[in-house]
Amino acid sequence: MDGNGRWARKRALPRQAGHNYGAQTFRKITKYCEKIGIKHLTVYAFSTENWRRPKSEVDSIMKLFKEYLEESLTDFTKENIRTRFIGDFTPLSPEIRELMSKAEELTKNKTGLCLNIAINYGGREEIAHAARSIARDVAEGRLSPDDITQQDISERIYTAGQPDPDLILRPSGEYRTSNFLLWQSAYSEYVFMDILWPDFKPADLDRALNEYARRNRRFGGV
Ligand code: IPE
Numbered sequence: 001m002d003g004n005g006r007w008a009r010k011r012a013l014p015r016q017a018g019h020n021y022g023a024q025t026f027r028k029i030t031k032y033c034e035k036i037g038i039k040h041l042t043v044y045a046f047s048t049e050n051w052r053r054p055k056s057e058v059d060s061i062m063k064l065f066k067e068y069l070e071e072s073l074t075d076f077t078k079e080n081i082r083t084r085f086i087g088d089f090t091p092l093s094p095e096i097r098e099l100m101s102k103a104e105e106l107t108k109n110k111t112g113l114c115l116n117i118a119i120n121y122g123g124r125e126e127i128a129h130a131a132r133s134i135a136r137d138v139a140e141g142r143l144s145p146d147d148i149t150q151q152d153i154s155e156r157i158y159t160a161g162q163p164d165p166d167l168i169l170r171p172s173g174e175y176r177t178s179n180f181l182l183w184q185s186a187y188s189e190y191v192f193m194d195i196l197w198p199d200f201k202p203a204d205l206d207r208a209l210n211e212y213a214r215r216n217r218r219f220g221g222v
């Protein structure tokens, strides 16, 4: 969900205003995904690198996240969306972590869209997390180094049990992955769109899906 800051700057507004609008776009797009039958959606809300931003901006993003979580405990129970969080939660406030567990618990039996919110997420950090888990299993004799497979890594990443993404969509006109779903994206199709996240509409998602539908996926075969 990229481009909030530039969207605000274009309007001579503080970056915070861009994040506010971006959060509204996020609510609309997740509901739209559920409506059109998408099964898994992962949104990149805050990266392991975003702590480099000024404290005031980090605080305002965390405040928005907290508001969303509080709202999700009431209003969103109507939706058929299962919410999960991926990332390293240790630096998040105990209050936010508590709300995250509640949101997961409350929606765990929902059968529609599975929504993963990536928060303090980094693809490299995720792979390091899997490596630590494998190292523990080796140290404690449950696994032999020669037997480690790709499957062992896939089972230890944050999205374990979910399919790899078919489509990765980046708005805002940047052409990089910025540490998003590194392991999972080996054969994902990328769509880059020159539209700032607060301006993103369901019709833009439709455009991306149409583009995806025209791709010929071979997974290294012919
Ligand atoms: C939102 O967009 C992404 C978050 C980290 C919340 P940005 O804040 O990165 O917006 P730009 O890239 O500065 O325009």
Ligand code: MG
Residues within 6 Å of the ligand: 002, 003, 004
């Ligand atoms: Mg950005």
